[in-house]
Amino acid sequence: MDRKTAEEVPDLKSLLFDGDVGTREEILEAAFDALHEHGYSELTIDAIGDEFEKSQSLIYHHYDSKDELLIDLLGLLTEYFETRTPEILPAEPRDRIEMFVEAAVGLNDTDRTAIGTFIELRAQAVHDDRYREHFVRSDEVIQEYIADDIRDGIEAGVFQEVDADRMATWLHTVGIGTAFRSVTSDDSWIETNEEEVRDYLERRLYK
Amino acid sequence: MDRKTAEEVPDLKSLLFDGDVGTREEILEAAFDALHEHGYSELTIDAIGDEFEKSQSLIYHHYDSKDELLIDLLGLLTEYFETRTPEILPAEPRDRIEMFVEAAVGLNDTDRTAIGTFIELRAQAVHDDRYREHFVRSDEVIQEYIADDIRDGIEAGVFQEVDADRMATWLHTVGIGTAFRSVTSDDSWIETNEEEVRDYLERRLYK
DNA sequence: GCTTGTTGATTAAATATTCAGTCAACGCGG
DNA sequence: CCGCGTTGACTGAATATTTAATCAACAAGC
Structure with a gap:
C-alpha cells in the first residue's frame, strides 16, 4: 500500500x-x-x-x-502552516522564493509522507465545506506571503517588475499541483518539472 | 456540503x-x-x-x-481519458495546446463536478498502490500527448524551439494543480492564474 | 468528598457480504 | 413443439462484521 x-x-x-x-x-x-x-x-x-x-x-x-x-486537527495544521511559514523564511527575497520553490518542487521522503496526509485532508474539501473553508483561507494566506516576497524583491531591485499577485497565484498553483502529483504518482517527472520552474524564475523573475 | x-x-x-x-x-x-x-x-x-x-x-x-x-471504475475512467483525449483534439498544434489549457485552466461547473470525483479517486493513490498505478500511467499518456503537440508545433514553425518534454511535464503539473485547487477552494484566483499561464505560453511557446 | 481524567466493557447503528430461492431464457431430446 | 433440465440474472431478507459512541466504575489530586 x-x-x-x-x-x-x-x-x-x-x-x-x-x-x-x-x-x-x-x-x-x-x-x-x-x-x-x-x-x-x-x-x-x-x-x-x-x-x-x-x-x-x-x-x-x-x-x-x-x-x-x-x-x-485540520484547523491546527492549517494554522501551523500559516503562522510558522513566515517564521522560518530567510531574510533575502530571493532566498525566500527559493525556499517556497524548494518546499513545493523538491519534496524529500519525510516531507512527502506528511504532505500526503495534508493532501488527503484537502481532498475532503471536494464534498465538505468545512474543509473547503480552511483551505480557501490558508491558500490566501500563503499566496500573500509569496506576493509580499515578490514585492520586497522588486523594491530591493533584485526582481523584475512583474505583477506580484499574478506570479504568486501561479507559483502557489504550481506548488499545489506538484505536491498533489508527487504523492499520487511516481518520481519520474520531478526533476524535469523543477528544471522548467527554475528556468521560468530565472527568465521572468530574477534579475 | x-x-x-x-x-x-x-x-x-x-x-x-x-x-x-x-x-x-x-x-x-x-x-x-x-x-x-x-x-x-x-x-x-x-x-x-x-x-x-x-x-x-x-x-x-x-x-x-x-x-x-x-x-x-477507476480503470474505466482513466482508459476513457486516455483514448478519447486524442479523438476530440483539433488539428492545429496551437489549437490543441489551447484546448489542454482550456480544459485545465477554465473549468466550468459541469466539468468541475466530474473533475471533483476524479480528484477524489486520485487522492486514494496516497495510500493505495492500485490507484497509484493507474495515475502513473495516465499521467504518462496525457503528458506524451502534450509533448507530441509541442513537437508538431515546432516542426510546423509555429512554436519556439523549446524542450517539448520539459514544457509538457510542466503544463501537465499546472493542469493537475489547477484542477485540484479549483475543486477544493474558491474561484477568486482562477482568472489571475489563467492570465499568467497564457502570458507564459505567449512568451515562451508561441511564435 | 468533589471534580476531573481515565478505563474496559458494552451498546446500537451502519455496513459489507451472503444466502436461499424466484424467474425468464435457452437448448435439446422426444 | 413440448416438456425438462440448466444457466445466469435477479430479489429480499438474513448475517457477520465493523465502527462510533456510551456508560458505569475507578483513581487521583485538591
Missing part, C-alpha cells in the same frame, strides 16, 4: 506543541499518525486509539465526535 | 458506453453517481444501490467486493 521506506513520521507533537503537551494534543497527534497510516477513508476511532497511549474511549471525553476531532 | 448549483451529473453512460449498456455498466455508472454525490469516504454499497435501478445485492453477482468495483 505504501511506498515510503523509512517508518518515521515527522514528530508533529514537537512541531506543533512546544512544551505543554496535554491529553488533547496527544489525541490530535494520534489522529494525525493514524491518518498517515490508514488514509482518510479507512480512518477509524479504533485506529486513532491504537496510536494513542491512553484509552480509546477517552477521546470522547475531549471531543464530541470523530468529525469534530478531525476538523480540529 | 456541496456548492454546485445544477444537479445534473454528466451522463457517464452515454459517454463511456456507446450502445450496449449491460448490467455491469449500469453498476459502474451507479458507482460513479454515488461517488459524485457522497464522496469517496462516505461511499457505501447502499448508496451505490440507491443509484442503481436493480437490487443492491445484484452488485455482488457481478463483483466480488466493493473494492473490486471501484478499481474497475
Whole structure:
C-alpha cells in the first residue's frame, strides 16, 4: 500500500506543541499518525486509539465526535502552516522564493509522507465545506506571503517588475499541483518539472 | 456540503458506453453517481444501490467486493481519458495546446463536478498502490500527448524551439494543480492564474 | 468528598457480504 | 413443439462484521 521506506513520521507533537503537551494534543497527534497510516477513508476511532497511549474511549471525553476531532486537527495544521511559514523564511527575497520553490518542487521522503496526509485532508474539501473553508483561507494566506516576497524583491531591485499577485497565484498553483502529483504518482517527472520552474524564475523573475 | 448549483451529473453512460449498456455498466455508472454525490469516504454499497435501478445485492453477482468495483471504475475512467483525449483534439498544434489549457485552466461547473470525483479517486493513490498505478500511467499518456503537440508545433514553425518534454511535464503539473485547487477552494484566483499561464505560453511557446 | 481524567466493557447503528430461492431464457431430446 | 433440465440474472431478507459512541466504575489530586 505504501511506498515510503523509512517508518518515521515527522514528530508533529514537537512541531506543533512546544512544551505543554496535554491529553488533547496527544489525541490530535494520534489522529494525525493514524491518518498517515490508514488514509482518510479507512480512518477509524479504533485506529486513532491504537496510536494513542491512553484509552480509546477517552477521546470522547475531549471531543464530541470523530468529525469534530478531525476538523480540529485540520484547523491546527492549517494554522501551523500559516503562522510558522513566515517564521522560518530567510531574510533575502530571493532566498525566500527559493525556499517556497524548494518546499513545493523538491519534496524529500519525510516531507512527502506528511504532505500526503495534508493532501488527503484537502481532498475532503471536494464534498465538505468545512474543509473547503480552511483551505480557501490558508491558500490566501500563503499566496500573500509569496506576493509580499515578490514585492520586497522588486523594491530591493533584485526582481523584475512583474505583477506580484499574478506570479504568486501561479507559483502557489504550481506548488499545489506538484505536491498533489508527487504523492499520487511516481518520481519520474520531478526533476524535469523543477528544471522548467527554475528556468521560468530565472527568465521572468530574477534579475 | 456541496456548492454546485445544477444537479445534473454528466451522463457517464452515454459517454463511456456507446450502445450496449449491460448490467455491469449500469453498476459502474451507479458507482460513479454515488461517488459524485457522497464522496469517496462516505461511499457505501447502499448508496451505490440507491443509484442503481436493480437490487443492491445484484452488485455482488457481478463483483466480488466493493473494492473490486471501484478499481474497475477507476480503470474505466482513466482508459476513457486516455483514448478519447486524442479523438476530440483539433488539428492545429496551437489549437490543441489551447484546448489542454482550456480544459485545465477554465473549468466550468459541469466539468468541475466530474473533475471533483476524479480528484477524489486520485487522492486514494496516497495510500493505495492500485490507484497509484493507474495515475502513473495516465499521467504518462496525457503528458506524451502534450509533448507530441509541442513537437508538431515546432516542426510546423509555429512554436519556439523549446524542450517539448520539459514544457509538457510542466503544463501537465499546472493542469493537475489547477484542477485540484479549483475543486477544493474558491474561484477568486482562477482568472489571475489563467492570465499568467497564457502570458507564459505567449512568451515562451508561441511564435 | 468533589471534580476531573481515565478505563474496559458494552451498546446500537451502519455496513459489507451472503444466502436461499424466484424467474425468464435457452437448448435439446422426444 | 413440448416438456425438462440448466444457466445466469435477479430479489429480499438474513448475517457477520465493523465502527462510533456510551456508560458505569475507578483513581487521583485538591
